[in-house]
Amino acid sequence: MENHPPARYERAVRKAQADGRIPALAVALHRADREPWVLTVGDSGNPEHPLGPDTRFRIGSITKTFTAVLVLQARDDGLLDLDDPIAQHLSVPAHGDATIRRLLSHTAGFQREPYGDIWDTLQAPGDEEVLAQLDRAERVLPNGRRYHYSNLGFAVLGQLVAKLRGGSWAEVVSERVITPLGLGATTLDAPPQAAVGYVVDEFSDAARPEPQTRMGGAAPAAQLWSTAEDMATWGAFLADPATADPRGRVLAAATLDEMRFPATVTNEALWLAGFGLGLIIEPQDRFVTHVGHDGAMPGFLASAYGRRGGPGLPAGLGCGVLGSSGTARVTNELVHELLGLAVELDPAGIEPWRIAPPAPQPYRSILGPWFSEGTPFVFSWHDGALRARLAESAADVPPAIFEPVPGQPDVLRTVSGREAGELLRLTRDEAGVVVRMHWATYRVTRVQEGFDGGAASDGGFDA
Template sequence: MSGSVLLPTTERALAHRLAVEQATYRVPSLVAGVVRDGKLAWWDSRGRADGWAAAGRPTADTQYRIGSITKSIIGVVVMRLRDEGKLDLSDPLERHVPGAPMGNRTVAQLLSHTAGVRAESPGEWWERTKGGDWAELAADMDGEATVDRAGRRHHYSNVGYAALGELVARLRGQSWFDAVRAEVLAPLGMDRTTPAPVAPHATGWAVHPWADVVLPEPAHDHGAMAAAGQLWSTADDLARWAIFLCGDTGAVLAKDTWEEMREPAAVIDQDAWTEGYGLGVQLCRHNGRRLLGHGGAMPGFIATVWADPAERTGVLFLSNTTYGGIRGKLDLAMLDILAEHEPAMPEEWLPAPSFDPTLLALTGPWYWGSASIALHLRADGWLELRALAHGGRTSRFRPDGDDAWIGLDGYYAGERLRAVRDPDGTVDHLELVSYIFTREPYPQTAPIPGGVDPAGWRGQ
């Protein structure tokens, strides 16, 4: 996965921004990439990954630590377990990991960092030391695993993802990484994503704050804490991950489950949110875009990947510096450069390859009281309820048996839409929760809750 399909002016702007970031923040080496329409459309690098000779220039196949991006990959396996019926997201952790010190917190709360679990493990800084097993970690917390009531707010927790790693291991009967490799990495072709470095790989450095000198950083196996940030990866592999995050989930994850993961479960900045968290993924709103992805930082390394499913675009970077100042700058700047120089083309509209003719009778305007909505038949066979002039709620619905559909998002998520027919088979009205949708506002013959005044509509 290499090469470019971008315009030369776009490439130049991206390369310039990459060079500015590397020089300004004194990053030993930096690799960045752009994903477009299911492939790595551009990548470039600056600096040296291992040593300072020209031969040390990193490529799209050079490994870097990706830190907490590991969490999103763990999250996918947890969601797969849910889809298989092996757990429920509302299950308390102790149902699957008996004796866990945060055992009364749910799987969903751990995934979304709303469990009120402590941020870091007790004892020495786990990111710079060798870790023990789950039993040691659980014992070390000694009744101090939680710092807040469950659900109160977003509180980022590396310990919470250590617990999810143990959950995966117990339900799969193998290490969390073996499960990740079999269920996510191998199907996506991410063969260069590993728990320990495999050459060619970058060396992690700390850059002195007041001098142009560097210090090598340690890299250990973090044991039970590894599920919070152990993995190494490459630009090529992260591009494949970005494609997955854009919605090309293939056989790895059901599309509905991917949608569920990227729904905001917690807002980080409360006033007018730009940052949030879903189920295993960080969320961001930037210049009208709704992004999902994750950042990662370990001693000597910083990495980030963001995906914009609406435009089938993703951006990523990997670097070997403990603190480079680039996080939240280079990644979003690349998206802005793409929007300015080469905005994504909308997908070409094509008529549906096939459709159910009986559904055409359901399309068009309907009324909930005096509020107007329209029912649209999508090319994928799903229905979409769209608000019209008088406002209302928008939701998509997938088929759920004859004349029934289940809401996928918005106010009606999980609710059942039904078409109610007359004896001759004609659709008389739609039922959605307690609402009645009719072809005219407040018709006399429809079963409107509370009834309709027999005098009907009137003037003064």
């Protein structure tokens, strides 16, 4: 019996809207080989603009991922170093030793919110106040001690990039991220087609509209509005920038690789999620992660994630889920369900294997089995690169991949996988055949040897 992915997607969305009692729910799936799939269920609460694909929702803390991208852009442009203390770039009355890297990964120990009870007053401090009041904000944990989520930290990062770029944060994020990626429905403030956000009563089917709170100087942490389709595109960009932004107009793919590497876990005992540089990393199946962020504001919950790794993964797979209830946690669960369904029900096509050119002559004598530390490895040439893997590794374990070091014909750099960053040095005999290698300084030989250089097969004992 044939699966019908859109029907399965729609059932999952409709079930989440009903079970979660979400007044309006908008969902989109983005992938490079299909038109976007978009579905809305419910009522916008806005009589002049019924619910549809262009309905706007608050995306809350997904905004932080935009700010994080701006910070890494500034790093790549030479305007800052991630290990700079913020006092090197901003005039602050306290906590100036907090580094940019620590603020991005929520490990600087800053209290969660800017000074004052802003969720009681619904009055956020302005741009200058956020920084001027840092001496009234606590460092609730020692610097680098552990993960502690902080809107204040990202408010400071937003003011940092605004100063470095010579404009407001809103101007900079629009010019340098939103416009280049074509996210035309992502805006600072609510447009006329905005959905109404609600708090839904726990014990009845009543719902109360929530106020539209402006975040002021904390806008870089939570201010933006958007559509599900824009957020699915954003999730695809965070996970697969080489597909979503092939010219690197917004950020180099290698920089997003850096942002996605976990800097901390959110719970020391349950390693269910981690934080990179402004991004949440949620492990799924074996070697599969979802990368993005969730958001919450009065009356709204949102999620934007992209999927990485695993068999059947389509290029540029991202999902956006936006809901108009501030309490329906199913909103944040649905995004992961849909990304999984997209691969299960509609996997990427299987490309036929084709004959390719052989390995370059200088590397052909490397191919085949070797031993290091007594353990068997296999070196091979695929997709235009030298690779190595443990002989016993499962097929889905990513191999080590090497690239030649310019100007050193017999030295290669490990660019990914096992021993990433380390050198592979080749030793040849008089005929030019590679007879020995050193990988991360460990000897690599054709026969199994002990660390004294003796063959394991010799035994080492007299008869």
